[in-house]
Amino acid sequence: MPTGAPARWRTALSTxxxxxAVSVLLLLAVLAFAVVRPRGWPEAAAAVPAAVLVMLVGAVSPHAAWAQTRSLLPVVGFLALILVLAQLCADEGLFEAAGAAVARWCGSGAGRLLTGVFxxxxxxxxxxxxxxxxVLLTPVVFATAARTGARARPHVxxxxxxxxxxxxxxxxxxLTNLLAFSASGLTFTRFATLMALPWLAAIVVxxxxxxxxxRTDLAAGTTPGAPQPNPELPVFTLVVLALTLAGFVLASFAGLDPAWAALGGxxxxGGRALLRRRTTPRELVGAAAPLFCLFVLALGVVVQAVVDNGLDTGLGRLLPSGDSLTELLVVAVVAALLANLINNLPAVLALLPLVAPHGPGPxxxxxxxxxxxxxxxYVGSLATLLWRRILHTHGTxxxxxxxxxxxxxTVPATLLASTLALWGMLHTIGT
Amino acid sequence: MSVIVWITEGTWPACVAAALARTSPDEEIVLLYVNDDALAETAHGAFAGLLGRGHRERDPGTRLEHLAAASAHRLLQDAADRLGRDCVRMERAGRVEREVVLAAQGADLLVLARDGDRDRLGPHSLGPATRFVVDHAPCPVLLVWPGEAPRTTLPPPPPPGHHH
Incomplete structure (x- = not known):
């Protein structure tokens, strides 16, 4: 039997x-299941039992798990609202109208078309x-390229x-933004102001x-076919969308949760689509992806077990805490590497608790x-390899x-440009 | 024996015109279009990146495969209309440049268009796929300009005494 303080410490360490080890294995299993989805089972079918298991073995206390779930619930709810909003916009033909507008204004050249698609x-x-x-725009972009007779590859x-x-x-x-948003303590408008330049920098690069x-595909040009009828612009939908965006800003100034604006939209x-019988309550609930929301909540608990049992001290020591350019770059590169190793969703769940105490910059x-x-x-390297094998068995x-x-x-260049822009914003307008 | 015309977006009208001008009426013309597998793969991959969203039926890659098939069909129809005579339409899918080389096995002639930067005539004036096809074609190749042939200004000659 171990006796004395050092022995107890050793026992605690080995526990x-x-x-x-158990938490990391469970996390990998949850991710593998989500990629393979045996027999088409939902991803939550593995994530929820894994979350229960980390609690049962004691890797995370029920209290901590509940605290994590409660902090994730509003984030996931907000995401569900945005998913429904996007589906309603698609149902009203917003994306087809956007594709047609791009074809009309930018169809005269493949370079212009690329600008429109961007x-x-x-x-x-x-x-x-x-x-x-x-999900909703990619097919429209392909159809737009085909309609103008341009090669689809650059646009897709x-x-x-x-x-x-x-x-x-x-x-x-x-979803990663919603998680970072709730961890950063920033208001909606402050978040958007700080990220505007990093966003632009990434797009320009x-x-x-x-x-x-x-350049070859773009130099091949376009050969427009017979003109096609233009779909009607869903003005009502566009106005509601614009008002929802304005609502985000107003809610932010009023100190309210911006999710209320999304709910309003x-x-x-949704009410209009239901009245016009263009959708059903069942379709609306489906668009909110309830099983995906459940998956995120359960994944949050599993990742918390990974963080609490060693990742916080291990990776936490590696991550700098300041917001100098070098420190921000190190944090961004570590995050990009972790996202590529496992996947960006568990990566952000794992990293946020480590950097949140250091303020919005990190x-x-x-x-x-x-x-x-x-x-x-696409999904993180391990999962991508797995995904590739699955596709292969399906003949693709x-x-x-x-x-x-x-x-x-693009990845190293956009990382550098966006982090540089973030550093500039942090040091000119502050948080 | 036949003449294969590689139909690609943007440059196909010139290939059809060249095939009409250079084949006798009794020669068979095959209009070939290759669907680029990389497109649906990219869409499948982007959807896989949305880890946890389930619902394979929402995978945009599948939609893209159907759209691409329809678009290829339409393009070959347009090319056949422009040709205005009997022809065979051939649709393949895969890595575009490899499929073109495979399809050209045993052909008398392969007609294709230059697709590189037309403002700067070399070196590397062919795109990678066209370059591959020209390098590996198992038959004679007719390489046509997609539009009017540009006026070529030759690069300055090598200095006297320079030997290759």
């Missing part, structure tokens, strides 16, 4: 190591989140890249790289890292070559 994808990502850009790749790199602007642009990387557009640097990093490997080949080569050019 912590076991807890950490504008639409950046704004869509910022306002309606990256989910909207990936731009949509995929901007879903990540144009998601820096608003708290609603990405992406644009410059795309013009060079895809959803109630107006929190926003983490955000830059986890949002820009995924342009190198995934050649990661072009995406990875492009990411190797």
């Amino acid at each position: 912590t190591v076991v807890y950490e 504008v639409v994808a950046s704004v869509t990502t910022a306002v309606l989140s990256l989910d909207a850009t990936v 790749f731009a949509t995929a890249h901007l879903a990540n790199s144009a998601s820096l602007l608003l708290p609603v642009s990405n 992406e644009y410059a790289v795309f013009r060079v990387f895809f 959803v109630l107006v557009l 929190v926003l640097a983490v955000l830059i890292g986890v949002n820009l990093g995924p342009n190198l490997t 080949r995934a050649e990661l070559g072009p995406f990875t080569r492009l990411g190797l050019l």
